[in-house]
Amino acid sequence: MLEHLLSKQLIINMGKGGVGKSAISAMIARVAASQGKRVLVCEVNAKERMSQLLGGTPPEQDDSLEQIWTINERISAVNIQPAPAMKEYIVQVLHMRLLYNLVFENRVMRYFLRAVPGLQELIFIGKVWFHVEEDKHKGAPRFDLVILDAPATGHGLALLRIAKVVMDTVPAGPMRQAAEKIQKMLQDPKRTCINLVSLPEEMPTNETVELYHKLRDELKMPMGSLFLNQWPRHPLDPESPMHPMSKSGIEEAFDTLRVEAKQDPLLWPMALAADGGLHRLNKAREYLLELLKEVGLPTYTLPRFSQDDEHDLTQLTASLAKSWSQSKPLLASDIKDFERGEKSA
Amino acid sequence: MIAQVLKESRVIVNVGSGGVGKTTVSAALALGAALQGKKSLVMTIDPARRLANALGIESAQFGSDRPFEVDASRFEALGLSCEGRFFAMMLNHKETFDRLVDRYAPTPEGAESLKENPWYKQMSTALAGAQDYMAVSRLHELVETGEFDLIILDTPPTANALDFLEAPERLIGMLNFQPLQWFQRKVTDDGSQAGRLLRWGSSSLLRAMGRVTGKEVIDDITQLLQELGGLYDGFRLHAEQTWKLLRAPDSRFFMVTAPQRASVLEALFFQRRLLEAKMPFEGFWVNRMPGYLRHEGDWRAATGQETSASVEEIRSALEALPSAVDTTEYNAKIAKELHSYYDFVRHNAELAEREVVFLQERALGKPFVGLLPLVNEEIHDLAGLARLSQLLLQDGVPASFEKKEADS
Numbered sequence: 001m002l003e004h005l006l007s008k009q010l011i012i013n014m015g016k017g018g019v020g021k022s023a024i025s026a027m028i029a030r031v032a033a034s035q036g037k038r039v040l041v042c043e044v045n046a047k048e049r050m051s052q053l054l055g056g057t058p059p060e061q062d063d064s065l066e067q068i069w070t071i072n073e074r075i076s077a078v079n080i081q082p083a084p085a086m087k088e089y090i091v092q093v094l095h096m097r098l099l100y101n102l103v104f105e106n107r108v109m110r111y112f113l114r115a116v117p118g119l120q121e122l123i124f125i126g127k128v129w130f131h132v133e134e135d136k137h138k139g140a141p142r143f144d145l146v147i148l149d150a151p152a153t154g155h156g157l158a159l160l161r162i163a164k165v166v167m168d169t170v171p172a173g174p175m176r177q178a179a180e181k182i183q184k185m186l187q188d189p190k191r192t193c194i195n196l197v198s199l200p201e202e203m204p205t206n207e208t209v210e211l212y213h214k215l216r217d218e219l220k221m222p223m224g225s226l227f228l229n230q231w232p233r234h235p236l237d238p239e240s241p242m243h244p245m246s247k248s249g250i251e252e253a254f255d256t257l258r259v260e261a262k263q264d265p266l267l268w269p270m271a272l273a274a275d276g277g278l279h280r281l282n283k284a285r286e287y288l289l290e291l292l293k294e295v296g297l298p299t300y301t302l303p304r305f306s307q308d309d310e311h312d313l314t315q316l317t318a319s320l321a322k323s324w325s326q327s328k329p330l331l332a333s334d335i336k337d338f339e340r341g342e343k344s345a
Numbered sequence: 346m347i348a349q350v351l352k353e354s355r356v357i358v359n360v361g362s363g364g365v366g367k368t369t370v371s372a373a374l375a376l377g378a379a380l381q382g383k384k385s386l387v388m389t390i391d392p393a394r395r396l397a398n399a400l401g402i403e404s405a406q407f408g409s410d411r412p413f414e415v416d417a418s419r420f421e422a423l424g425l426s427c428e429g430r431f432f433a434m435m436l437n438h439k440e441t442f443d444r445l446v447d448r449y450a451p452t453p454e455g456a457e458s459l460k461e462n463p464w465y466k467q468m469s470t471a472l473a474g475a476q477d478y479m480a481v482s483r484l485h486e487l488v489e490t491g492e493f494d495l496i497i498l499d500t501p502p503t504a505n506a507l508d509f510l511e512a513p514e515r516l517i518g519m520l521n522f523q524p525l526q527w528f529q530r531k532v533t534d535d536g537s538q539a540g541r542l543l544r545w546g547s548s549s550l551l552r553a554m555g556r557v558t559g560k561e562v563i564d565d566i567t568q569l570l571q572e573l574g575g576l577y578d579g580f581r582l583h584a585e586q587t588w589k590l591l592r593a594p595d596s597r598f599f600m601v602t603a604p605q606r607a608s609v610l611e612a613l614f615f616q617r618r619l620l621e622a623k624m625p626f627e628g629f630w631v632n633r634m635p636g637y638l639r640h641e642g643d644w645r646a647a648t649g650q651e652t653s654a655s656v657e658e659i660r661s662a663l664e665a666l667p668s669a670v671d672t673t674e675y676n677a678k679i680a681k682e683l684h685s686y687y688d689f690v691r692h693n694a695e696l697a698e699r700e701v702v703f704l705q706e707r708a709l710g711k712p713f714v715g716l717l718p719l720v721n722e723e724i725h726d727l728a729g730l731a732r733l734s735q736l737l738l739q740d741g742v743p744a745s746f747e748k749k750e751a752d753s
Contacts (some may be wrong), residue, residue: 017363018608152363169464169565202723204364235686236679250682253675260666267662270683273690283723 002325005224006032008193010132010146010185012160013227014215015197016207017152020229023317024197024302025149026053030321033074037144040068040131043079044124044151044159050077055314076143078131085123092130121162122178129182132191153211160186160194160219186221193224196297200228200284209294225329226297230304232284235277244288244301245334251278289335298329346713348738350627351378354597356488356590357497357627360619361601362611366632369724369733370601370717371499372396375431377734382428383494386412388484390436390501399726400433410437410483412493415727423728432493436501438479445482449579450572459572464565477501478584485587597627602704604631604697609704620709628713630741631701635693635719656684715741 005011011028013021022043029039041050051058056071058079067088068078090100134142150156163186166179186192194215198208208226215221237250254274261271292299302324305316350357351374359371368389375387400415412432420427443460450456459465477500484498590596598619602612612629619626660680664673705714717736724730736742 019364199364202725233686233689236682250675250678254679257663257666257679261663264662264666267659267666267683270659270687273687274683277686277690279722 002031005193005195006035006037006145008145008191008224009141010128010148010192011224012148012150012192012194013197014150014156014160014194014211015153016204019197019199019204020227020302021197022049022053022149023229023320024195024227025147026050026317027321027324029054029075029145029147030317031325032145032147033072034321034325037074038142039075039145039147040143041075041077041147041149042128042131043077043149044155045081046079046149046151048077048079049149050079052313053317080124080127082120082123085127086120088130089123089126118158118162118165119175121159122166122175122182125159125162125182125186126178129178129185132185153207157211157214160215160221164219189222192222194221195224196226196295198226198228198291199230200232200287200301202287205287205290208291212295212297223297226291226295226299228288228291228299228301231301232277232280232304234281235274245285245330245337254278288330292330292332292335296332298331300324300327300329347374347377347715347740348381350597351381351383351495351738353595354495355595356484356593357495357597357599358484358500358591358624359497359599359601360500360615362608365601365603365608366717367601368396368499369730370599370630370632370737371497372400372433373724373730373733373737374599375433375495375497376730377738378495378497379427379429379431380425380731380734381738384430384432384492385495385497386432386434386487386493387497387499388434388436388480388487389499390480396725396730397433397435399724399730410434410440412487419727423731425731429494436480436483441479441483441486444486445580445583446576449576449583451575455572455575459569459576462565462569462572464569481587481591482583485583485590488590592623592625594625596625598624599627599630601630601632603633604635604700606700606703609700613704613707616709616712626712628715629704629708630715630717631697631704632717633719634697634701634716634742635690656681659684713740718742 005028013025013028015021025041026049029041032039041054043050048058050056050071054071054075054077056069056077058077059069067081067084068076070076087100091097128146128148131143132146150159163179163183166175167183170176170179196208196212198204212223216223231244234251236254258271258275261267262275264271288299288301302320305320357374359367359374361367371389372387375385378385412434415431415433417427417430446459447453447456450459480498480501484496487493487496600612600616600619602608616626616629657680660677663676663680701714701716708714715737717733720729722729724733
């Protein structure tokens with residue numbers, strides 16, 4: 001599964017806001033780098049997160065063409081911003097430096113270009129395309145893998161949809177040519193795969209199902225894996241839920257005594273805490289089941305971790321990357337076992 | 346305090362990043378106002394289907410951009426006496442935008458031609474900021490009707506919290522920028538030196554842009570902008586009225602956040618921006634505080650009881666239970682896990698409380714900070730919503746059991 005994912009040139013991580021897309025992007029970048037790949041992580045017009053997740057200090061915002069910064073030997077990152085991306089497109093792709101200097105340095109013109117519907121999205125995804133294709137030396141790509149940490153659902157979809165919109169609306173010209181190349185790359189299952197990131201909760205689950213159908217059926221994009229973040233800890237048996245569908249023996253034992261335990265003054269607060277935890281875990285399993293049925297992509301569950309002063313985020317992504325690279329995804333074919341309640345680690 | 350705010354306000358705007366439960370808090374606030382006798386409306390963007398169902402509103406109606414009333418009989422069935430009336434609606438941006446075009450286009454033909462432009466559809470849905478502009482526009486429309494005592498707006502989730510404040514002005518700015526006026530005037534060749542220069546200037550500018558986007562695009566866009574330009578005066582007026590409404594003395598802003606560092610930092614950043622924009626900021630709701638309501642409706646008992654029991658004591662207690670499974674091995678394991686899970690839950694609760702303190706220390710002024718519990722069940726029915734309303738009306742749940750202990 002991992003090989004399948006890491007053999008791509010472009011991985012796009014999509015999902016609702018706040019579900020941990022950036023953490024997943026950073027995690028995949030680490031694993032790819034540990035296998036010797038040169039990786040570029042692209043954020044889009046966002047509050048930069050990669051320095052926190054992967055370490056390193058991002059450069060000051062400037063107007064230079066090179067917006068990419070090096071995190072370590074193998075991982076680089078870029079936060080794609082409207083104005084520099086526009087400049088790069090005009091100077092490097094269209095080779096019109098003079099034109100840029102004459103016209104587009106002008107604040108008013110930048111304004112106009114921002115007003116052209118979709119142009120900004122096209123420039124953003126165009127920059128991603130440029131880095132996927134970019135050569136360092138003749139024939140040798142600068143990056144083996146580009147990871148796009150997409151903006152939250154609506155903005156992310158606009159980004160993936162824009163090439164097709166331009167092709168449907170614009171009969172000819174440079175915008176259309178760019179759109180055709182981008183669309184070809186996005187739809188090529190050999191080069192590109194789109195992952196979904198979500199949480200085992202109601203709203204994110206509904207939105208993920210909807211997003212999946214839009215991406216697969218409407219935009220015809222090649223789909224990869226589903227990452228379910230913040231999987232709740234099993235309250236009674238932290239060892240067993242390696243497989244998130246298993247119902248362990250200890251939980252069954254607890255079933256038989258929970259009623260009495262709740263009346264015991266000593267056990268009561270603990271029994272309540274465990275009950276609440278089991279309840280949340282069972283809800284999470286329901287959403288997982290729904291996602292396997294409705295989406296059916298190979299699914300990874302990742303533990304919830306608290307982000308606080310004591311734990312360095314960089315260390316957390318490192319340990320997340322390590323456990324993920326050794327785990328197996330759940331498949332739609334696991335549903336039957338799950339429904340019988342027999343699936344175990 | 347919140348009961349008073351609900352009594353005094355006409356508009357409440359809830360802002361916050363995605364995934365913090367903003368929609369639920371908005372709906373519960375509106376319901377709280379209705380329970381107090383107001384005619385209230387919650388305007389939302391994309392509620393969970395179950396919440397829409399819970400309110401008893403068909404999804405087709407919900408997407409129609411119009412308020413729908415939650416039937417009084419549904420309150421009676423729950424034994425709730427609802428003094429007021431409770432409405433909910435889901436925003437539909439395209440319809441709002443279309444209505445604004447109809448209202449402000451110089452001619453009806455102009456409105457039709459604009460709505461048929463292929464780029465218009467793109468713009469009304471995809472243009473950055475259009476959603477936010479539409480949300481506040483619709484709010485303004487509904488306030489204008491005077492139909493509701495209180496309207497609660499659940500703002501669209503944005504990639505960047507600033508969008509909500511900046512987008513409308515950006516949209517207006519786009520309609521009012523200089524080169525657009527050149528296009529509108531369709532520079533005529535009057536033979537004068539100045540006219541020729543202007544014409545040369547604007548056409549070479551267009552040519553230059555055409556090299557970036559393609560000529561066809563420029564033609565379409567030019568036409569779109571010409572037509573949109575006609576809306577400028579109306580849109581500007583509308584935006585000004587809307588911003589006046591948001592800053593009115595009977596408007597309030599609440600920031601909804603989660604007890605996690607990233608979310609709290611964003612909330613603090615956004616509070617500063619709201620104050621800079623002179624918006625009437627009222628306070629924060631910290632949602633999903635762990636450590637409360639571990640058992641439905643009974644957070645106090647659940648958290649008030651401190652236990653310092655050792656694993657060994659817990660094991661004995663388990664064995665003393667009449668129907669405990671007869672496997673000492675299991676009991677020992679359960680005892681250990683109960684103990685460690687309880688520590689884990691408490692640790693999480695402490696972390697969350699630390700975030701609340703962090704928020705209180707860094708917030709500007711001394712704003713209201715209300716805490717809302719993490720509940721086992723996500724709220725999906727009117728009864729659950731009503732319970733949350735009760736908590737809101739009591740200004741949320743009190744601070745932690747740790748603190749209570751220290752205080753007593």
